[in-house]
Amino acid sequence: MGVQFSSPWFLLLLIPAGAFLYYAYKSDFRLGGFRKKLALFLRACVIILLIFVLSGLHGFTILRDKQVVYLADRSDSMGDTARLSEWIGKSMDAKGEKDGTAIVSTGLEGAVERKLSLSGEAGASLNAALEGKFTGLESGLQLAGNLFEGTADSRIVLLSDGEENVGSMAATGRLLKDRGIAVDVLPVPQREIRDAAVEELRVPDKLYQAESFYVEVMIKSTFKTAGELRIYEDNREIGREVVEVSPGENRFAVKGLAKSPGLHRYRAEIFMDGDESSANNAGFDFTRVDGPPKVLIVEGTPGTSGNITAALESGMIGTEVISPHMLPLEAAKYALYDSIIFNNVSGSNVGGKQMDMIEQAVRSFGIGFMMAGGDDSFGMGGYFKTPIEKALPVSMELEGKREIPSLGLILVIDRSGSMAGNKIELAKESAMRTVELMRSKDTVGVVAFDDSPWWVVPPQKLGDKEEVLDAISSIPSAGGTNIYPAVSSALDEMLSIKTQRRHIILMTDGQSAVQSGYDELTQTMVDNKITLSSVAVGMDSDTNLLQSLADAAKGRYYYVEDETTLPAVFSREAVLMAKSYIVDKPFVPAMQNAGDWASLFDQGVPGLYGYVATTPKASAQTVLTSPEPDPVLARWQYGSGRTVAWTSDLSGKWSKEWVSWPAFANTLTEIVKWTFPQFASSPYEVTTTAAGNQVKLQVESDSDNPPEKLIAKVAGDEAGEQTVELIQEAPGRYTGQVNVSKPGAFLMSLEDASGGNSVQAAPGTGFVVPYSPEYRIASGSGEDGLKKLAEMTGGRVLSWDKPEEVFDREATSRKVLHDWSYSLLVAALLLWVADIAVRRLALPWAAIGARLAAPLRRRPAPAAETGRDAGLDRLAARKDRAASFYGSGGGSAKPPAADGPVPEQPRNRGAGTGEAGGGGTAPAPGAAPAAGRKAPPEARAPQRPKVPQRERPPASAKPAGGTGGRSAGPPPPPPPPKSSGGKAMEAEEQSGSAMDRLLKAKNRNSR
Template sequence: MGLQFKEPLFLLLLVPLAVFAMWMWRTKLQLTGTRKALAVGLRTVILLLLVLSLSGVQWYVTLEQKAIYYVVDRSASMPSDKAYGQWLKASSDAKAKDDQVGVIATGLDAIVERSLSPQHLNGFSFTGQINGQFSNLAQGLQLAGSMMPEQAAPRVVLVTDGSENVGDMLRQGKLMKDKGIPVDILPLSGPAKKDVAIDSLKLPEKLYQGEKYALEITIASTFAGTGELRIYEENQEISKQTVTVERGENRFALQSLAKEAGFHRYRAELYFAEDEQAENNTGYAFSRVTGPPKVLVVEGVPGSSGNIESVLKSSFIGYEVIPPEMLSRDMANYAAYDSIILNNVSATRISGPQMDMIETAVASYGIGLVMLGGEDSYGMGGYFKTPIEKALPVYMDLQGKREIPSLGLILVIDRSGSMDGGKLELAKEAAMRTVELMREKDSVGVVAFDSTPWWVVEPQKLTDRKKVLEQIQSIQPAGGTEIYTAVDEAYQRMLKVEAQRRHIILLTDGQSATNQSYEQLTSNMLKHNITLSSVAVGEGADVQLLESLAKMAKGRFYYTNDQSTLPAIFSREAVMMARTYIVDQPFVPALGQTGDWNGLFGDGVPKINAYVAVTPKETAEVALMSPEPDPLLARWQYGSGRSVAWTSDITGKWSGDWISWERFSSVFSQIIKWTFPQFQASPFTLSSRLEGNAAKLELKSSQSGLKGDVHASITDDTLGRTELQLTPTAPGEYESQMTVQKPGVYLAKIDVKDAADPDKSAAGFTTGFVIPYSPEYRIHPADSGAKLKQLAELTGGRLLSLDRPEEVFQGAVHPKRQPHDMAAALLIAALLLWLLDIAVRRLSIPWDRAAILWTAFRPGRRRLQPEPSAVAAGLERLQQRKRRAAGLQRAAQQSAGSGTTLLERGASAARSADGAGSGAAASAPAGQASAPSGAGGAASPPRAGGGAASMPQGPASAASPAAPGTQPDAAEQTMNRLLAAKNRRRR
C-alpha cells in the first residue's frame, strides 16, 4: 500500500502553510496556554488537509492478478478451430489461481463468447453467430479493451491469420497502448490450398440491341490445371467451354450478341476437379441493352392471352408469356421488363415474396403493372390486402357499396406440433385477413384442433373485430392431429348460425389419427346448405382425404407447398362465397377522368357484359365506369411506376364487343405504353468498388449544369432496401457509401429531385452494380505477418507459438495500482476540525469544576455525601457573617445621634456603593437590614441591592467622620476586587 498524488504541484503550498503556523504562534493572541496551542494546532491541521485534498492524494494497493482476453478471429479465411482449440485450453491451464480468462470471437462484428472468469477453458466451445465474410480485428481488440477490469493487470491474446479487410488494427493498437494493455499475437496460417477463383467479370454497362460485345474474365489460380467455364445470362446458359489455367493470373474473352432489350445480369462459374474452395468460383456483371420495350405477360389460363399478344405485336412491343409458377424469385430479373401484365391470375398461384418483388419493381424502379379481369382476378382471386393490391389503383373489397349476402364462416385450423413455425403463423395471418374482409352482419368462428378441437372464437356476429383478431393471434401449436372430430364440431355449431351462406374452411398439414365416416358427415352438411373447402399444406398432408372432403361438400380443394400463399387462399374463399362480386349485367361504360386518354374514347366505346366489382382508391383516376358506379378502367401513379386496372376480361367472354372493336388494338396498346417507365435515357454512369464491407458508389453525369439533389434506392435480391443521398464531389460527379453484407448484383434507382419542387423527379433511371465475393476468399491476400509483428511491438506484446501454450501466463506481471481517492474524507475531516477550532476560541470551559460535577453525577454511581468537617466549616462561616452584620447594625444605631452630617455621610457612601455597579450590590449578604434615615428614629425603607453593605465594619469605623473624597472602606474594596475577578473570568 502507498500514497500517490494526482496534482503534486499543490504540495508547494506546504511552505507558506508552515510560515503561517509560526506567525500564528508568535502573534499575541487573546488566548494563552493550552487553549492557544490547541487553536494554532487545529488551524494548521485544517489547512494541511485542504492542501492534501487539492493535490489529489490517493492511497493505493499493488495488484499482480492477470486478466486475459483471447480475441479469436473466426472469419472464413481462418483454419478450423481444431487448429487452436486445444491451445486455448492448454494455455489457460497455466494460469494462477486468481488470474481470469475470457474469450471474444470476431469477424465483421465481435461478440463475447465467455466473460472473464477464474475458471479454466476446459469444455469451452464457440457458440456465438458472427458474420465471417469479413475480418475486423480492430473490432475485437476494441471490445476486449473496453471490458478489462480495473483490479487486474490486463492483456489481450489475438489469435488470427492476419488477413484483415475491415478496420485498422494498428490504429486500435495505439489506443490499447495508451490504456496500458499489451497485445500478444498467435499467428496462424492454414495449409496451402489448391484454389482457382474468378477475380473479375466485365462487359460494357450499356449496349444496344443487336450489338456485339466481349465478356472479359480474369481467373486467378494457385495451380496449373484444366476445368470448365460457364457463362449465364439471367439463368440461361449462353456459353460453356474448357479452359486451361496456369498458376497466377489468367485472362479470357468471350464474344456475344445483345439480343434482347432490358436490364440483364450475367454470371460466370468455374468447375475444376482439384479446386478446394468453391466460394470464389462465381463472378457477376450486368448490362442494360437499349432497344424496343419488353412486356411480361403472366396468364392464369393457358392460351388465354392471344388477344393481348396481338395488341403487343401490332405495336412492335416485345413480350414474353409465362404461367405464374414461372415468375422469377430474383429481383434483378424484373428490371428486364418495362411492364408486367397479370391476365386473370389467381393470387393463390403467386407466392408472397414474388408479390413483394412485383410491388417493389413498380414502386422503386418504375416498372409498369396492368391487371386484367376474370373469374380468378381481383377480389375473386384472393388479392385482398396483398402487395399487388397496394400497387393497383383499386381496393379488392366493395367497402359497403352494395348489399352482399350474409356469410357464416367457420375456420378449422390445424394447430398440431407439425404446424409449429411459419405454417401456423401464416395460417393465423390468413384467418385474420379473412376476418378483416368480412362485414359486421357476417358470423365467424375459429376452431383449432390437435388431438381434440378447441374453440378459439365461438361462432358470433362480427361486432367486435379487434377482439376476434386478438383471439386468433393467441393460437399456439401442440399435440397430434384428429380431423374428423374438429370438422364435426364445426358442423354442429354451424347449424345454429343464421346466415344466407354458410361455409367451412379446413386447413391441415397432416393426416387424421382416426378414420370416420366422412360421407355421412358431408351428406348432412349439404342437407343444411353448408359447404366445405379444404387446404392441404406440404407433402405430409392427407391429400386424398382432403380432396374428397372438398368434393363431397361442394367446396374447393387447394394444395400448396408454398405456405406464403395461405392468406390469399383464405381471402379468395371468403370472396368466392359472395358471388355478387361479379356483375353480369350488360352496360355501356361512362366516361370519367380520362385525362390524356380522352382521344381514345372520344367517339364512344362498346358495351361490356360483365366485370369484377372493386372500389377505386382515393387518388386513382377512373377513366371508364359502370352504372353502379364501379371502375371499369382506372389508373394511378404508384411510387416511381404506374399501374392500370381493367376489371373486365380480355378473352371476349365478358368483353366480346370490345375484342371485335376496330380500335381495340390501338386503345390497349396506348394503355400498356402509359405504364412504361417515364425515363428511358440514362444520363449517368454508376460504378462501385468494395472497401472492406462498404461499397463506395461513384456517379458521373453526362449532363452539364445538373441541378437538384440526387437520391439512390438500392435493392438486393432479398428485397432489402437502402436509401442513399449522393454528395457532389465535383461538377457532374457524386458519391456515397453503403454497408454490404453479401456479394451479388444490386439494383439502383437513381432520382434527381427537381430544384423547384423537391417532391418531383427531374430525371431518373434504373441501373445496377456488382458486389464481388468477400475478400476473405481472395487468393492473393496481402502479407499480414509484418503487420502482426508491428502490432505486438507497438503495444509491448509478444509473438506466441502453438508449441508453447504456457507462454501466455509467463513473464513478468506489469503490476497495477488500484487507487482510492481520499479527497472527500479529507474535506469532511477539515470541516469537523473547523467546528472544533471555533469551540476552542469562543468557549471558556472550567474543566476542574466540570470534572467534579462529572464525578459527583456520573451515571451509574451513587451521589457522594459531604464530609462532616466541611459541614462544620460552612456553619462557622455563616455565624461569622451573622455577627458581622449585627456589628454593622449597632454601629449605625450609635451614629444616629450625630445629626445631619452623619446622615449625609451615609448617603454619600450609599451613592458610592451604587456607582460601583450592580455587581457589588449583588454581593451584599441577603436579608441585611438598612440603617435608620434620621434622628427622629424613623427608619427609611431598605435600598435595592442592599446599600447597607457599604457601611464601615465595626464600631471604630462608625465613630470616625466620613468626609467627602476619602478612600473607600473595606467593604467597597472587597466589592471592587470581586468585580475585577468577574471581568477577568469573562475574558
C-alpha cells in the same frame, strides 16, 4: 509507496496561510484557553488540506508485474486453431506468480475467451463463437487493449497470418503505442492447399440489344490443373469452356450476346480437378441492356392472352407469357421487364412471396403493373388485403354500394399437430381476412378440430369483429385429425342459421380417422341449400375425400402446395358467395377524369357486357366508370412505379366490342406504356464498396440542385428490402452503408425524399457482393504487416520454438498514481464542521480538555515542570510549619525543643511578605515582621516530632541575633500580650490566605 504534487507551486500558499493563522490567534479575543487553541488547530488543518488538494497531492506505487493478452486469429484462413491453443498453454507455463493473462479471439469481430487472471490454471481453450468469413484484426486489437487494468507492464501477443481484410491493424497499432501497450507477433505460416479461385468477373456496364460482348474471367490458382468454366446469365447457362490454369493469374474471355433488354446478372463458376476449396469458385457482375421494352404477361387461363400480345407487339413492345406458377422467386428477375400484366389471374395461384416481390418491384424500382379483370381477378380472385391490392388503384372491398345477400359462413379449420408453425398461422390469417370481408348482418362461426371439434367462435351475428378476430388468433395446434365430427357439428349449427346464403369452408392437411358417413352429411347440405368448399394443404392431405366432399356439396375444391396462398383462397371463397362482385350486364363506360388519355377516346368508347365491382382509392384517377358508378379504368402512382386497373376482361367475354375496336391496339399500347419506368438515364453515379459484411454506397449527382434528402432502397434475391437514408457529405455527394449476410446480387433504387414524399430519383441499378476476401488466395504479405506492427509498438517477433520468451524479459517499472483529492476534501469538510462546533457550541471545553489531557499528566513530567511543582510543594510545607509554630486556630505555637541544636537554614533570597515565592518568614512575637530577616528553622525544615515545651521567658526578652542566621540564644520568648498576640494571629492568617490564593491560581492554570 510515495507522494508527489502535480502543481507544487500552490504550496507557496502556506506562507500567507501561516500569516493569517498567526493574526487570527492574536486578534481573536472571544475565545480563550484550550478552546481557542483547539479552534485554531482545526482551522489550520482545514487550510492545509485545501492547499494540498490545489497542489495535486497524490500517492503512487511502483509496480513491476506483467499483463499479457493473447489475441488468436480464428478466421477461416487459419485452418485448425488447436496449434494456437497449444502454444498459448506452453507460453503461460513460464509466467510469474503475479503476472496476469487473458485470451481474445477474433474473426469478423473480437470475442473475449477469458478475462485477466493471475491463475496459472486458467487454461488456453479457444471456444468463442465467431464469424470466420472475415479477418478483423483491428477489432481484436481494440478489444484486447481494453482488457488491461493499467497497473502493470501491458503487452499483446498476436497469433495470426496477417491477412486482414476488414479494418486496419496499423491504425489500431498507433493507438496502442500511445497507450504504452506493445504488440508481440507470432506469424502463422499459410496453409499449403491446392486452390483455384474466380478472382474477377467483368462485363460491360452498358449494352444494347443484339450487341456482342465478352465476359472476362480472371482465375487465380496455386497449382497447375484443368477444368471447366461455365458462364450464366440470370441463372441460364450461356457458355461453357474447358480451360487449363497455371499457378498465378489466368485470364479467359467467353463471348456472349445481349439478347433481351433490362438488368442482367452474370455468374462465372469453375470446376477444377484437385481444387480443395469451393467457397471461392464463383464470381458475379451486373449489366443493363438497353433496347425495346418488354412486358411480362401472366395469364390465369392458358391461351387467353392473344389479344394483349398482338396489340403490344404491334406497338413494338416485346412480351413474354407465363402461367402464375412460373412467376420468378428472385427479385432480379422482375427487373428484366418494364411492366407486368395480370390477365384474369386468381390470387390462390400466386404465392405470397411472389406478391411481395411484385409489389416491391413497383414501389421501389419503378416497374409498371396492370391487372385485367375476369371471373378470377380483383375481389373474385381473393386479392383482399394482399400486397397486390396495396399496389392497385382500387380496393376489393365494396363499401355500401349495393345490397349484398346476407351470408352465413362457418370455417372448419384443422388445428392438429401437423399444422404447427407457419401453417396454423396462415390458417388463422386466412380466417381473419375472411371475417374482415363480411358485414355486420352476416353470421360467422369458427370450429377448430383435432381428434374432436372445438368451437372457437360459436355461430353469431358479426357485431364486434375485434372480439371474433381475437378469438381466432388464439387457436393453438395439437392432437390428431378427425374430420367427420367437425363437419357434422358445423352442419348442425348451420341448419339453425337463417341467412340468404350458407356456406362451409373446410381446411386440413391430414388424413381423417373416419372415412365413412359423409354421404348423409353432403345430402343434408344439398337438401338445405348449404354449400361446402374444401382446401387440401400439401401432399399428406386426404385429397380424394376433400375433393369428393366439395363436389357432392356443390362447392369448390382447392389443392394448395404453397400455404402462403391460403389467405387468397379464403378471401376468394367469401367473395364468390356474395356473387354481387360481378356486374353482368351491358353498358357503355363514361369518361370521368381521362387527363392525357382523353385523346384515346375522342372517337367514342365501345360498350362492355360486364366487369368486376371495386372501389377506387382516394388518390386514384378514375378514367372510365360504369353507371353504378364503379371504376372500369383507373390509374395512380404507387411509390416509384405506376399501376392500372381494368376491371373488365381482355379475352372477349365481356369486351368483344373492345377487342374488335380498330383503336384497341393503340389504346392498350398507350395504357401499358404509361406504366413503364419514367427515367431513361440516371443523373446519379453510384459506387459500391464491400468491406466485411457491409457495403458502402457512394452516390454523386451532377445536378445543379441536388436533393436535400436521398434514400436508397436495396433488395436482395429474396423478398424484403433495406431502406438506407444517405448522408450528404458535400453538395451532391451522399454516402451510406448496407449490411449484407451473404454474397449475391442486389437491386437498388434511389428516391428523393426532400419534400416529405419519396419520389424516384433514378432508374434501378444493381451491384454484387462477391465471396468473402477471406477465401481469396493469399498474397503472402501478411507476415510483413505483422512485423511492421511489432516494430511500431515496440514489440517483438516471437518464435514457435520458444513460447516461454513471452515472459522472458524484464518488466518495465510503472508508477501507479492514487488520487487522494476526494479523501482530502472529505477530511477538510469534516474538520470544518468540527471548527464550527468548537466556536459556536457552549460546551465545557475546559473539562473536555482536562479529560483529553489526563493521559498526558500520568506521564513523568519534564525537568522544568518537576522543579516548578517541587517549589510549590516546599512553599505549602512552610505554611504548615508556620501554622504549627504559631498554633492553629489563633493559639500560640509550640516552641522548638530547647535541648537540641537547631539546624541552620539557607538564607532567604527574597524579601516577600509571606506570598508564595517571596521567601519571607513569620514575624517574631510582639514585633512586626521585618524584611531581610531569616525565617525560623522550623519554617524550612521538615516537621519534627513534638517535644515538651519549656516555660516561656518574659515578654520583654528578645533574641539577640535577629531573625536571620543561626540562633544561639535561648528559645523564643512566650507569646506577647493579648493585643500583641492578636497581631501575630493576623500575620499568620494573612500568610495562610496568601498561600491559599497561590494554590488556587496553580489549580486554575493546570486546567
